[in-house]
Amino acid sequence: MAGLVPETMQKVTHAVLGAREGDKLKDLAHNTKDISDKDRLTTDYGVKQATADDWLKVAGPDKAGPLLLEDPFARERIMRFDHERIPERVVHARGSGAFGKFKLFESIEDLTFAPILTDTSRETPVFVRFSTVLGSRGSADTVRDVRGFAVKFYTQEGNWDIVGNDIPVFFIQDAIKFPDVIHAGKPEPHNEVPQAQTAHNNFWDFQFNHTEATHMFMWGMSDRAIPRSFRMMQGFGVNTFTLINAKGERHFVKFIWTPELGVHSLVWDEALKLAGQDPDFHRKDLWEAIANGVYPKWKFGIQVVAEADEHKFDFDILDATKVWPEDLIPTRYIGELELNRNPDEFFTQVEQIAFCTSHVVPGIGFSDDPLLQGRNFSYFDTQLSRLGINFEELPINRPMCPVMNFNRDGAMRHTITRGTVNYWPNRFDACPPASHAEGAYVEYAQKVAGMKARIRNDKFKDHFSQAQLFWNSMSPVERQHIVNAFSFELDHCEDPVVYSRMVKRLADIDLTLAQTVAEMVGGEAPTEGRPNHGRKAPALSQLEFPGSKPTIASRRVAILIADGYDPVAYNAAYAALSSALAVPLVIGPKRSKVTASNGSTVQPHHHFEGFRSTMVDAIFIPGGAQSIATLAKNGRALHWVREAFGHLKTIGATGEAVELVNKAIALPSVGLSASGEVCESYGVVTIKELRPESLSEVVEIAKGATGFMEKFFEGIAGHRCWERELAGLNAQVAY
């Protein structure tokens, strides 16, 4: 018996020593294999296979006979394949992710004792998964939907997950309604249509009948729901968590991620087309940026309310359908997230990662937010059906600190725990609970008393004030996009009950909004609306987040050429774009070599049919008489220019290419250069007579610069030319 004690304790010691505090990638190395020259094909049980091509058969005199079931190699291959799929996530099934690190730059020990939020010397490994909500795993990236923004921190005190979205509020206040909101949004039950869309009867039927969603659907109809890139969206923990400091004081907190590149969206027509032309647009975008070393970064912020101030506001701070307006509760930025490594294998990393809102570390706690409390149950539960009871053991999920307890067995258990006891208390005192001083998670002692009842706090009943606040805070162009979004969505609802009632609901937000949409979708225009309080709040309009500095890094810019193009302008643009870390993509009539006017050649990355303007942020067309004459006769090339104009993208053209732009757009109000002067007009940057100094390299992208490249880059850094839309110019071009 005595010998058992050391054995049990040996395991405990082993677990502690085996813990890795450094890089999660080192931890994953245990499970990572590379295929080497020496490797030969084997079965899963290690026996080398002589063929991967032929099932064992009965060989007839002159032809192969039937297959033999006895062939274990063939059976293993087919059966392993048959069982490759696991259930996709019940929501957020479509997503992609990356590894990175979190660094704190300001300790908040006044608020929490959690080392990840107090120790500025730490660098914590993270894995982040971005997703859409409604579509299935194979659906398109650019659909109108909320985006998930889920972060797993592998801290030295255990895993901490912030399972957030790119929108700071949610459809429901109480988790019990989650199945309803998701059923209403997913494809309709009778015909499984439409995929990854909210533009259908059931979704809008639910929104009408469920007024607490009003604020959220306004966000859902805004540009936030069609991000340009995962790298260009904010992330919000949405729910109210708590922070507990060393003095035992508790504060309420919201978590916020703000991207260094600014918050930017696609335009709707672009999103629609991309869903067919490049359904993996966001997935590829994230991958490309990381592979090119342009690592996306986000500032990490917190909004904090002291416990004593919980009831100070006219909204309930535990209501997930409300924002905490920044003028009342400003965001304090305290850290930074960087994504810097693409996954090695999608399934074992992006697909198998399992987030749980209940994963918090000491110093961080929950609140009585009824949505959060339900989520804490739901995520753990869903991982059991998706991945099984031992999901925390999967390499991507396992914590980097010691894990030891008496949970045992279950399908696919990997850990082999030595020792004779698997319970506590035991006669060896093996694996006792930790004390507070040893870092145990100790719940905050919260006073709770009351009746058991199905109730909500009174302020939860206000469903419209913040929907109005959001609408009032939008810029004119964002408002127009919301009107357009409703017009599209309700146009797809065939049932007049649905669209007529929804129009009435919009009058609870703004009468003009309701009347404009009613006219578009055919509902009866309301004549009276709910009075609008007229208040605005900062940080709701995404135009307030242009990025930390103007940059074109990671932006895709197409260079359109044909035989006879001007090599001076081409080379200068290519070099300048590359040195600014943008991604120049040469597009020609074909992918075989194109010859410049001086005889030099280049092989385009793509041709006009294979690639589309939707896949780039801007286009540049160098002159060259022969090249432009060819492009002017190529309908697809003209469409490239028109479509880029329609999608509000910056267009640059030099020399003869100015004429091409004129032909494609043909709008007198868009000014074009007729001399050696650079002309910038509604995001179209042109210079007719090229001077070499106009193509100089751009050191800093600054407003008001005069050179061609500088103006072109300034336009790209500005993301889209909203003035073009406000002037109604894009609507006058067919694209």
Ligand code: HEM
């Ligand atoms: C504040 C509102 C919510 C936010 C911000 C949110 C966010 C997310 C995100 C980002 C994911 C994807 C995680 C990943 O990338 O693997 C997710 C998945 C999921 N969410 Fe939520 N969600 C919310 C509300 C809810 C509620 C109320 C429930 C249920 C009561 C719920 C249940 C689920 C489930 C079951 C999954 C699938 C998880 C998996 O299979 O891995 N969510 N949610």
